[in-house]
Amino acid sequence: MIGGHLATLAGSAWARTALRYGVTALAILLFLLALRRSGERAGRLAERLEAMEEANAGQRRMLDAAARRPRDCDELAERLRDGQF
Template sequence: MIAGLLATLAGSAWARAALRYGVIALAILLFLLALRRSGERAGRLAEQLETTERSHDAQRRMLDAAARRPRSRDDLAERLRDGRF
């Protein structure tokens, strides 16, 4: 029954044009949805990259501070006497 209805509609020039425009509209809709999804994904990845960079920067600053710390109590006392702390 459905095959007969499709055959009848496919025989009509108006139905073929409507079907063609429907397929084109569906393709455009699917393309826009895929574009939106990839944009959202790119935004999430950019946000994750920014967060990671901030975290790495904080870790780098902590490591730099640890590298400059006094090695012993004597070094600390010497720095305090010299006013370099």
């Protein structure tokens, strides 16, 4: 007897409408969760990119300083005499 009532309930118009709204709400919820996850991932990638840019800038400064260093003791002495250091 209960099975007959369930079949009637599932076949009613309001049950189909409720099911349609429920499925739509679930799809929207899943979409929002996926959007949040992709936003978090994008934020982590942006932080990683910023850290890499800072590291590259530091390495570039070190390479520039190494390119300007005195080549030998005589050049060092000459720069010290000229006050370039």
